[in-house]
Amino acid sequence: MRKSKPKSKQTRRDRHEAEQEEISKLNQWIDSQKPDSGTNPLSLPPLPKDAPIGPLQDDKFSRYSGATMFKELPLSKRTQDGLKRANFSKMTDIQRASLPHSLCGRDILGAAKTGSGKTLAFIIPIVEKLYKERWGSEDGVGGIIISPTRELAGQLFDVLKTVGKFHNFSAGLLIGGRKEVEMEKEHVNALNILVCTPGRLLQHMDETPNFDCSQLQKTFVVESCFVLSDLSALLAIEQVLVLDEADRILDVGFKKTLNAIVAQLPKCRQTLLFSATQTKSIQDLARLSLKDPEYISVHEDAETATPNRLQQTAMIVPLEQKLDMLWSFVKAHLNSKILVFLSSCKQVKFVFEAFKKLRPGIPLKCLHGRMKQEKRMGIYSQFCESHSVLFSTDVASRGLDFNKAVDWVVQVDCPDDVASYIHRVGRTARYLAGGRSVLFLMPSEMKMLEKLQTAKIPVQFIKANTKRLQPVSGLLSALLVKYPDMQQLAQRAFITYLRSIHIQKDKEVFDVLKLSIEEFSASLGLPMTPKVRFLNQKIKGKKAFGKSALLESEDSEKEDAAEIPGEKLDIGNFREESVARLKENLEIGDSEEEDGEKGFLQTKNAPNGSEAKTGEIEDLVPATRVLKKKKLKINVHRPVGTRVVFDEEGNTLPPLARVADRKNVDNSSLLDQDKREEYYKNMREQMKHVDKEDKVLDRQRRREKRIKEKMKRKIGSMGLEEDGEGEDDLSGSEGEGRKHKRSKIYFDSDSDNAEMTESKDNAGISTDSISLADQEALALKLLSSMHS
Numbered sequence: 001m002r003k004s005k006p007k008s009k010q011t012r013r014d015r016h017e018a019e020q021e022e023i024s025k026l027n028q029w030i031d032s033q034k035p036d037s038g039t040n041p042l043s044l045p046p047l048p049k050d051a052p053i054g055p056l057q058d059d060k061f062s063r064y065s066g067a068t069m070f071k072e073l074p075l076s077k078r079t080q081d082g083l084k085r086a087n088f089s090k091m092t093d094i095q096r097a098s099l100p101h102s103l104c105g106r107d108i109l110g111a112a113k114t115g116s117g118k119t120l121a122f123i124i125p126i127v128e129k130l131y132k133e134r135w136g137s138e139d140g141v142g143g144i145i146i147s148p149t150r151e152l153a154g155q156l157f158d159v160l161k162t163v164g165k166f167h168n169f170s171a172g173l174l175i176g177g178r179k180e181v182e183m184e185k186e187h188v189n190a191l192n193i194l195v196c197t198p199g200r201l202l203q204h205m206d207e208t209p210n211f212d213c214s215q216l217q218k219t220f221v222v223e224s225c226f227v228l229s230d231l232s233a234l235l236a237i238e239q240v241l242v243l244d245e246a247d248r249i250l251d252v253g254f255k256k257t258l259n260a261i262v263a264q265l266p267k268c269r270q271t272l273l274f275s276a277t278q279t280k281s282i283q284d285l286a287r288l289s290l291k292d293p294e295y296i297s298v299h300e301d302a303e304t305a306t307p308n309r310l311q312q313t314a315m316i317v318p319l320e321q322k323l324d325m326l327w328s329f330v331k332a333h334l335n336s337k338i339l340v341f342l343s344s345c346k347q348v349k350f351v352f353e354a355f356k357k358l359r360p361g362i363p364l365k366c367l368h369g370r371m372k373q374e375k376r377m378g379i380y381s382q383f384c385e386s387h388s389v390l391f392s393t394d395v396a397s398r399g400l401d402f403n404k405a406v407d408w409v410v411q412v413d414c415p416d417d418v419a420s421y422i423h424r425v426g427r428t429a430r431y432l433a434g435g436r437s438v439l440f441l442m443p444s445e446m447k448m449l450e451k452l453q454t455a456k457i458p459v460q461f462i463k464a465n466t467k468r469l470q471p472v473s474g475l476l477s478a479l480l481v482k483y484p485d486m487q488q489l490a491q492r493a494f495i496t497y498l499r500s501i502h503i504q505k506d507k508e509v510f511d512v513l514k515l516s517i518e519e520f521s522a523s524l525g526l527p528m529t530p531k532v533r534f535l536n537q538k539i540k541g542k543k544a545f546g547k548s549a550l551l552e553s554e555d556s557e558k559e560d561a562a563e564i565p566g567e568k569l570d571i572g573n574f575r576e577e578s579v580a581r582l583k584e585n586l587e588i589g590d591s592e593e594e595d596g597e598k599g600f601l602q603t604k605n606a607p608n609g610s611e612a613k614t615g616e617i618e619d620l621v622p623a624t625r626v627l628k629k630k631k632l633k634i635n636v637h638r639p640v641g642t643r644v645v646f647d648e649e650g651n652t653l654p655p656l657a658r659v660a661d662r663k664n665v666d667n668s669s670l671l672d673q674d675k676r677e678e679y680y681k682n683m684r685e686q687m688k689h690v691d692k693e694d695k696v697l698d699r700q701r702r703r704e705k706r707i708k709e710k711m712k713r714k715i716g717s718m719g720l721e722e723d724g725e726g727e728d729d730l731s732g733s734e735g736e737g738r739k740h741k742r743s744k745i746y747f748d749s750d751s752d753n754a755e756m757t758e759s760k761d762n763a764g765i766s767t768d769s770i771s772l773a774d775q776e777a778l779a780l781k782l783l784s785s786m787h788s
């Protein structure tokens, strides 16, 4: 926000008086023209053109409810200047409907389609409120905006800086994953507006000296962000709490953190909640102590729940063809900006690394919750700038407004529910822009299509043209042999995907037993299907999984534990609620790591009914402090060095039982580990051999080519016409021959794709990639050796 220049005493006094006068006029204007509670300003006719704005004769003021332009609202000149400078002049529907109410201090529960301008609808009231309260640096924190993800918090902070450019407030971005927490603690009390993620806010509430919210009297909550004002100042008069993506912040994943935050806020506050998929749960609203909130849902009666300019399609893609389809899609849209959603961090990592090595011809990026914060922010900014493909988990699904519009949203893995679908596709077609989306559905997930249609989401079902598929599984097999690290990534992707399906709440859509597991494993390039312990019982007797000689993977076991701490048991035995919690934990892991850790602690109670109950009781009593990582209790009576092992039901096993059990039942794990090593060793040998052969062949081809070119030149110099078709015949290597092939077009390819040349295929690609010709030759060899 603006840095004030040194001014003379007189100038400061004059300015102060002018501001005082402006504030007094604004307050009179707001008071005299207040819309009635419960009315919808959108239903009022717009002000007549050229009608006077603001103070009229006889101490009257113009009507601001029903206004269509920002300049018709009772806003300070500083805010008006900030809006003008950012070229915001005409209000969107949600702004028109909510601002007249929020400016006069009411609590708001706002819902509007994605990309419809909800951010300004809560930033403006905060800035205005603090201005009218004459909030200054010595007053401390006056408003808090809470966002579920760090990237979204960063984006909201930027909007705040834009609108508040001409104000004198100080504002701070407090998000997890940053090392400067100590420095933050020193400055946080001097900030007027905080934009933060829930975990970091709570950390400051708990750890920062004098960071005391008990003085808060008013809070606005907007769209899954909270804005709380002045946490520390003794003279704090009013505060604003904003929740952006409110339904997300209010759901189970953030429950404890939010309860702990709210417990430290005074009950009397203005609260603004906004989301494209707003909560209507009375319990949620009670938790926030909303007072007669204005429920503003501007698109409730709209024909569709998604933006009108969004073209949405869905198609059936069997699990084992998802990567082929994605690859074909990317290759057909090399000039687009594409956002690809996958279900877990591991999926994202694997697909990103694999595709990067296969060089599709467009820069690739990935974003997930396990990345370092600086990297996350860097990727987010880069994706704003350039045409590229961003593989992401749901961490990018809400609120983000990528600067240069996203052309396509591709949902490779089915969203958890309708709300999640709405937010994901909402990353495109923002404000007045158009956009397209495609959803891959497995045959077993077709119920999702029905649910979308019931929720007024116009998804057009299209048939995939499988003839145009460009298969990649062969290439992936080759990659896995060449890069041992990729084997691990593939295995982890495989297991976490199955787990993500297994723990889904909506069993009508998600059924892990309907998945073709072996084919899926092969499609990732894995030579054998890793054994998934949690599916063991279900696999037995099921035809779909029947014939596989499953390989137990110790690595994958570790990975499972890392994904969901405390979960070593058969999730199938969990109560529905516990499963829901696990799922939440997975999600939180993506959005807010520190919260995620806290959530994980709940799962330890899950297998045991009574302990789970304790967790429920805890939920009801707002903690003053959300649990940090639970300290391990040391059992002093346990002999040093003994390992406690749990069976699939959660019972402890005697120390040697597991070994004995393995002996009796299955010692294939160790054998298979050896087999696997052997297999990869053989593969590497074969690859070396194939490599040698290829080199010889290549040399031979090049020699032939040189000879032919020489002959051609000779013929040319003898005055004979050159035969155009002969050129193709002379093209030396297979790879070069392919260079002249056009990339296949799949779906509605971009108009300019057809111009794409092979040289573009090298853009943004890592140096350790292998050429397409090499890959294909290798893949063929491998496949034939695998079948023989």
Ligand SMILES: Nc1ncnc2c1ncn2[C@@H]1O[C@H](COP(=O)(O)OP(=O)(O)OP(=O)(O)O)[C@@H](O)[C@H]1O
Pocket: 087, 088, 089, 090, 091, 092, 095, 112, 113, 114, 115, 116, 117, 118, 119, 120, 275, 276, 398, 399, 400, 401, 426, 427, 430, 431
């Ligand atoms: N009055 C306006 N005039 C012009 N552009 C606007 C206006 N209001 C918002 N925008 C632009 O519209 C885009 C979407 O706005 P915003 O991010 O606030 O949407 P949203 O409703 O919060 O979306 P989501 O539900 O995805 O969070 C932004 O690029 C923003 O700059």
